[in-house]
Amino acid sequence: MQLLQTLCQFPAPSGAEAGLTRFILDYVGQHGASWRQPPLVVHDESRFQDCLLLVFGQPRTAVFAHLDSIGFTVRYGRELVPIGGPECVAGYRLVGRDSQGEIDCTLTVDEETEALGYEFSRTIEPGTSLTFACDFRETTTTVQSCYLDNRLGVWCALQLAETLEHGIIAFSCWEEHGGGSVPYLARFIYNTYAVRQALIMDITWVTEGVRPGQGCVISLRDSLIPRRSYVERIRRIAEAAGIQHQLEVEGIGGSDAKDLQRSEMPWDWCFVGAAEDEVHTPHEIVHKADIASMLALYQVLLREL
Incomplete structure (x- = not known):
């Protein structure tokens, strides 16, 4: 959890992600060579501003994780x-x-x-x-801090990177304040690698239908509706792998998926992430079992999709 604590302490509200981007570039530079498949790092400020792509092997799926916070x-x-x-x-x-x-x-x-x-x-x-101000608290069952949304997603992406053979991890910007970086990332990924299926690595809410400690969430819909056949593929993979998960149905909220759904390119997408309570406060809290479930499910999905 030391890396997660460092990420939560890092100031990077929407529009000011550059410092966190440099931190991730340094982290990949220090550790990437020892990963199962060292990634191609794609970072070009003139085209991608403060966004960053890690490309592994022959990718079929892109994972989007936003860097910014409220x-x-x-x-x-x-x-x-x-x-x-x-x-x-x-x-x-x-x-x-x-x-x-x-x-x-x-x-x-x-x-x-x-x-x-x-x-x-x-x-x-x-x-x-x-x-x-960050007050990072860890117990045997939970982690609690400001900005688990979405530094926990960034943490999970870096853990996934250690064993990933084929796939793309896209670190995006501005998600908390309306988005805007995903369109040019999606266009580059689609045109360069012919990838058109995505997973949204973000944090959702504890609700009456989503409970802490019951596994990460596969979202059937929020304010947007993904293509059901793609979501059903993800559900079948999760069930076959025996990974604990929950299904979410909401009528509000959104993520980086909104730019994919409104794209002129035929992107499939699904939100997959742990749920937190005390949303958008200094006291966001996530159950460790849901963090483990989230990482395990992404590892399987990137192999099987």
Whole structure:
């Protein structure tokens, strides 16, 4: 869990993913040569900005994992603007850095207008990004931290990479704040490798139908609807492998899949990931059994799809 803790501590809200991209590039540079199939690293800022592809062998399936998190942007005075959809509770610790130095401040929420602000010893420079302060907690059965969505997906992708023989891992940007990087990644992958089936490696919600500790989630739908025949293939593979999993049916929410579904290219996709409680707060919590199930299922799916 040390790598996961490091990832959760890394500030990379939507639009500011570059530092995390460099961290992953360094991590692959240090460890990739010892993996079963050392990947081709595709990172070209002029074409992919802060996104990154790892290409293994002769790929048939692409895994999309977004790098970014929710957060806040400092406006004027002591105002804050949310990045994505953070849960805003007065008193949450926010951290960041501007030209004057390190920032460790407190979130404020106006009781009447619900306007967001901060409490700090000085005025923070406009445009500064702030993120939740990380308090990483691990028990025998759970991990709890800010930004398990989607640093847990990034962690799982790096674990998958160790044994992956054929496939593509695509680290995308901006997912929490509307997306936008997946279209050019999908076009490149489709045109270069003729890959047109995807798995979305992200984190979903604990609900009345999805319970912690009961296995990772195969989503039948959220606000979007994947092609049922592709999802059924994934279900059959999971059942044949005996990997514990749950089925999700929602009418809201989305992921990097939205850009694949709206693409002019015939992409199949399915969301597969662990469920968390305390969503978009500093206290996101995931059961370790669901993390193990998620990684095991991806290892099987990348072999069988």
